[in-house]
Amino acid sequence: MSVESDVDSEFDYPDNYTAEESFYGDGLYPPDWDRRRSAVQQRDDWTCQRCGKASGPHAGDDGVTLQCHHKQPIMDGGTNHLSNLEMLCIDCYNNEHDHDITAEHPTQSKPQTSTKQDSGLIGALLTHLILGLIAGMAYVFIPIAINDSGLTSTVPLV
Numbered sequence: 001m002s003v004e005s006d007v008d009s010e011f012d013y014p015d016n017y018t019a020e021e022s023f024y025g026d027g028l029y030p031p032d033w034d035r036r037r038s039a040v041q042q043r044d045d046w047t048c049q050r051c052g053k054a055s056g057p058h059a060g061d062d063g064v065t066l067q068c069h070h071k072q073p074i075m076d077g078g079t080n081h082l083s084n085l086e087m088l089c090i091d092c093y094n095n096e097h098d099h100d101i102t103a104e105h106p107t108q109s110k111p112q113t114s115t116k117q118d119s120g121l122i123g124a125l126l127t128h129l130i131l132g133l134i135a136g137m138a139y140v141f142i143p144i145a146i147n148d149s150g151l152t153s154t155v156p157l158v
Contacts, residue, residue: 006035012081014074030080037068040085048089050096055089067093 010016011030019027023034030036046056048066055063066087072078094100 006032007039007082008032009081012079014080028074033068033080036080036082036085039082040068040087041066043082044087047087048092049086050088050092053089055087064089066090069093069096 008030011032014027014030017027017031019025021031023029023031041056046058046063046066047054048064053064055066066089069086069088070078070080071084071086074080078084088096
């Protein structure tokens with residue numbers, strides 16, 4: 001099964017999904033944006049369609065960062081159809097937009113959301129802080145770095 005078959009044609013048109021359903025929650029990118037981007041990367045052979053710079057499996061550590069670009073912008077009647085998408089390197093992407101658009105949108109990866117592990121850590125830190133303050137401690141130590149072996153450094157909180 002190709003990545004292209006994972007793309008839902010219903011989302012070719014922005015009117016077919018809500019802001020809440022959209023990839024970034026802003027209504028601009030379809031809910032299946034990751035799959036579309038992957039399909040375009042494969043179709044374009046991990047290569048900038050303007051200058052030919054390579055990325056992905058062809059370039060190893062020397063590859064350029066590629067952005068998935070709408071040939072005809074959504075605001076000008078373009079769609080999210082794969083035929084309207086192409087891979088561009090950062091330089092060509094910024095040239096296409098006549099300014100450093102990557103400063104406005106530094107990544108096209110989906111934003112990270114907190115996990116249960118994050119929530120557990122925050123809860124443990126708050127418990128530690130509250131118990132220390134209840135005990136009347138002048139200083140409460142809060143961890144600031146955590147690795148696989150646990151807490152690695154602390155700072156006093158007055």
